[in-house]
Amino acid sequence: MKEYITKIGSGDLAVDDTLLTKGVETTAGSKILSGFVPLFSAEAVERAVKAGYTVSGKTNVGEFGLDLVGEFSNYNDGDEVLRGAAAELIAKGEVKGALEVDLNGAPRRAATLSGTDFIKPTYGTVSRYGIIPCACSGEQVGAAAANAAETKKLLAAVAGHDGKDGTSLPAEAYDYSCGKEPAGMKAGIITQLFELASEETKAVIKGYAEKLKALGVSVEEVSVEEIAAAQSAWQILMAAETCNNVSRYDGVKFGYRTPNYKNIDELYIGSRTEGMNLLTKTTVLYGSDVLSKGRYFTCYDKALKVRRVVAERFGELFKTYDLLLAPACGKTEYKKYDITRAFETVYGESVFTAVPNLIGIPAMVTKGVQLMAGHFEEKTLFKIAESAEGTDK
Amino acid sequence: MEKTKLDGLLSLNELQLSEDETASVLGAFEFMEGQEKIMDGINTENVEVMVHVMPMENVLREDVREQPFTREALLEGAPEHTEDSWQVPRLVK
Numbered sequence: 001m002k003e004y005i006t007k008i009g010s011g012d013l014a015v016d017d018t019l020l021t022k023g024v025e026t027t028a029g030s031k032i033l034s035g036f037v038p039l040f041s042a043e044a045v046e047r048a049v050k051a052g053y054t055v056s057g058k059t060n061v062g063e064f065g066l067d068l069v070g071e072f073s074n075y076n077d078g079d080e081v082l083r084g085a086a087a088e089l090i091a092k093g094e095v096k097g098a099l100e101v102d103l104n105g106a107p108r109r110a111a112t113l114s115g116t117d118f119i120k121p122t123y124g125t126v127s128r129y130g131i132i133p134c135a136c137s138g139e140q141v142g143a144a145a146a147n148a149a150e151t152k153k154l155l156a157a158v159a160g161h162d163g164k165d166g167t168s169l170p171a172e173a174y175d176y177s178c179g180k181e182p183a184g185m186k187a188g189i190i191t192q193l194f195e196l197a198s199e200e201t202k203a204v205i206k207g208y209a210e211k212l213k214a215l216g217v218s219v220e221e222v223s224v225e226e227i228a229a230a231q232s233a234w235q236i237l238m239a240a241e242t243c244n245n246v247s248r249y250d251g252v253k254f255g256y257r258t259p260n261y262k263n264i265d266e267l268y269i270g271s272r273t274e275g276m277n278l279l280t281k282t283t284v285l286y287g288s289d290v291l292s293k294g295r296y297f298t299c300y301d302k303a304l305k306v307r308r309v310v311a312e313r314f315g316e317l318f319k320t321y322d323l324l325l326a327p328a329c330g331k332t333e334y335k336k337y338d339i340t341r342a343f344e345t346v347y348g349e350s351v352f353t354a355v356p357n358l359i360g361i362p363a364m365v366t367k368g369v370q371l372m373a374g375h376f377e378e379k380t381l382f383k384i385a386e387s388a389e390g391t392d393k
Numbered sequence: 394m395e396k397t398k399l400d401g402l403l404s405l406n407e408l409q410l411s412e413d414e415t416a417s418v419l420g421a422f423e424f425m426e427g428q429e430k431i432m433d434g435i436n437t438e439n440v441e442v443m444v445h446v447m448p449m450e451n452v453l454r455e456d457v458r459e460q461p462f463t464r465e466a467l468l469e470g471a472p473e474h475t476e477d478s479w480q481v482p483r484l485v486k
Contacts, residue, residue, distance in 0.1 A: 229434060231428075276408075285403070302432050305440040340413065
């Protein structure tokens with residue numbers, strides 16, 4: 001079994017392998033990028049270092065972050081129970097925090113399984129400059145740590161406008177410490193997601209709801225019928241964008257090149273075929289299909305419209321609720337499975353995580369529960385998470 | 394999804410699949426056909442597409458010539474290169 005982390009130094013920060021680190025091999029968990037050594041670091045990494053963090057190493061991720069928690073990277077061989085690399089290192093106290101890219105919920109699932117915290121912030125608040133991109137319209141750099149206070153500190157260090165990222169929002173910095181007190185807040189448990197979860201997971205959600213009630217938060221179930229459509233829409237958009245983004249890997253300019261070629265076509269096909277796993281290939285092919293003539297309007301265009309409907313629905317929900325609760329995973333443990341079932345398996349679990357990627361809202365995992373709030377309401381999530389953690393003491 | 398259409402997608406994306414992988418991909422496509430239908434339950438008549446989830450406008454930088462990286466540094470990451478170029482098989486006979 002390989003290690004969770006490729007060590008660089010004795011620092012306190014892990015950086016997942018979809019974030020570029022100058023002079024250190026960065027592969028996004030893919031053979032197609034083997035040997036790729038970036039000439040610059042991701043902006044989020046630069047900012048964390050400037051704020052006093054020191055990079056401990058690169059944590060392994062599943063190829064391009066497409067799988068559940070990194071099971072199809074090269075470190076989980078032989079492990080029956082799946083864990084995310086960065087979350088496990090935090091849980092073991094080997095690093096204080098981690099920067100991770102949330103493309104399809106993998107860091108949120110990993111935090112749930114390891115009992116750590118992770119926040120995917122509002123889209124555009126953390127620079128995406130220097131990440132290895134897949135689905136540019138919904139993926140975000142997020143912060144992970146052992147508790148809410150440390151997670152907040154790391155996010156604050158890396159958030160803020162970056163002129164090098166065309167999707168970066170204008171605010172120079174964000175104050176995450178000004179969330180109002182929980183008493184009097186209203187929280188909704190999303191019925192559709194709660195019902196899909198295992199009994200153990202339901203018990204975790206119920207337990208957290210009790211903690212919130214003890215803090216003076218009123219909690220009730222809320223039905224959100226658009227959840228399943230949101231999941232389909234995100235899968236379609238993510239696949240389409242991934243198809244475009246990984247088209248750049250051709251074995252010519254960087255990364256892996258097949259040794260078996262006689263002409264340029266064999267070089268392209270051999271390098272891409274040998275360099276990417278079946279989950280990535282399936283995603284690319286499906287993304288290519290939904291963008292094709294005859295499918296574009298019924299599928300891709302429809303998904304973009306569903307995105308608006310879902311955004312408006314959640315906008316309405318956040319007029320009533322300060323936050324929404326849901327599981328980030330359907331169960332408390334994932335077991336090793338075969339890659340031929342990966343596409344459907346990951347899709348099945350992405351129902352819990354798709355909405356924040358689809359519409360750019362912040363989502364935080366704490367104590368095994370996923371909290372969501374409206375755009376720029378990270379301060380609310382941190383306040384709730386810190387207060388709930390305080391009830392454990 | 395017909396096999397012939399999958400072959401077209403494979404060609405477009407410069408990929409190949411083994412027989413087992415083909416069966417897996419066709420299964421995934423069939424699975425997604427069912428999932429896509431869920432979106433039919435959402436009325437999107439007169440709804441505008443939402444490309445950006447946050448309000449954004451394209452901002453173009455000044456068109457100023459610069460050289461952030463040297464040719465040597467860029468070539469260093471290539472699987473094969475000559476002194477000044479990426480190396481690929483001969484394209485024109």
